Amino acid sequence: MSQQPLAYQDQGFLESDEARPIRILAEYLEPLQRFKDQKIQDTVVFFGSARVDSRARALRALATLRARGVTGADEHYEAELSRSRKAVEWARFYEEARELAHMLTSWTMSLPSENHRFVVASGGGPGIMEAANRGAREAGGKTIGLNIRLPFEQGANPFITDGLHFEFHYFFMRKFWFAYLAKALVIFPGGFGTCDELFEILTLVQTDKLSKRIGVILYGREFWDEVIDFKPFAEWGAIAEQDIDLIRFADTPLEAFEQLRTHLTSHLDPPAGREASAPGIARTRG
DSSP: OOOOOOOGGGHEEEEEEEEGHHHHHHHHHHHHHHHTTTTTTOOOEOOOTTTTTOHHHHHHHHHHHHHOOOOSHHHHHHHHHHHHHHHHHHOOOOOOOHHHHHHHHHHHHTTOOSSSEEEEEEOOOSSSHHHHHHHHHHOOOOOOEEEEOOOOOOOTTSSSSSOOOEEESHHHHHHHHHHHHHEEEEEOOOOHHHHHHHHHHHHHHHHTTTTSSSSEEEEEHHHHHHHOHHHHHHHTTTTTTGGGGEEEEEEEEHHHHHHHHHHHHHHHHSSSSOSSSSSOOOBBBB
């Protein structure tokens, strides 16, 4: 008779509906242990579109498309050409996210602390996420990727620090880790997912569910002014007038960096540069 496996070694049970609470708890405890091992105290989270490419790749794709050419009228080709030109324009945000992450990481590495402060974190995928991890990696710092495992998405980008690449099954546990460690967010242009993450954090801050004030910077005012107008929220009474002040805007890496540095050095407890009273994780309320 074969030996019955222990319950916590039974793969069939661990993947069952009944074991869902164990899997959820694992997505809390396993990252917690790794963050402690790597002495990650807090983060700055970069959100933005996964569809943004680097300038070099966007230009190569446009050149390849032009070289292919077309004879006669071809509406499909013209549409492709238009999208490719837009991708080159859109690539600005990849390069600026990369530059900002590099600037931020270079500054944080100069802070006298036994723990790693304000580590650049992203969703771990392509686009703005890759750009943020890449810039931090190029500056010589640690950088985090909180990836979600989906059947139709690309895998994690190659710039995440070894040991700080996380794969989540549950969206809500991934969001928990974004919020739990974050001291600031930089939101680059993006789609539904980016807006979901933005409003999730704004709601937590507005309802005082976080024990620290998170700085929120929307990067690329022209894009965000066209996509979301926050003033009518207050004019209709849906939010308080002061809730609009939770958001700042920036249009250059230097402008965003100065806003981040001001926030991170004046709104934290303990202030940047002092050793934290307890290593590891910031607290949430409740």
